[in-house]
Amino acid sequence: MRDRLNNCRYNNCMHINEPGCAVKQAVIDKEIHEDRYVSYVNILESMEAKSY
Ligand SMILES: [Zn+2]
Known part of the structure; x- marks a missing residue:
């Protein structure tokens, strides 16, 4: 994932969305498991929510 x-x-x-x-x-x-991507997005969104 980090390489990607x-x-x-x-x-x-x-x-x-880029x-x-x-x-x-x-x-x-399918090189990255969709579950991992979804949890990554969830983490990102919770971080965004904190910064606003
Ligand atoms: Zn990207």
């Missing part, structure tokens, strides 16, 4: 995060073309990518995101593509290609 580094593969992403965006420095500050959230890996949620077109061309390597992480999203890895999920589509």
Whole structure:
């Protein structure tokens, strides 16, 4: 997963809605388990909620 995060073309990518995101593509290609991606997104959203 960490390798995939580094593969992403965006420095500050959230890996949620960005077109061309390597992480999203890895999920589509089944290289990243969807459950892991979903929990990653959930963590991200809870972090965002704190910062606002
Ligand atoms: Zn990304």
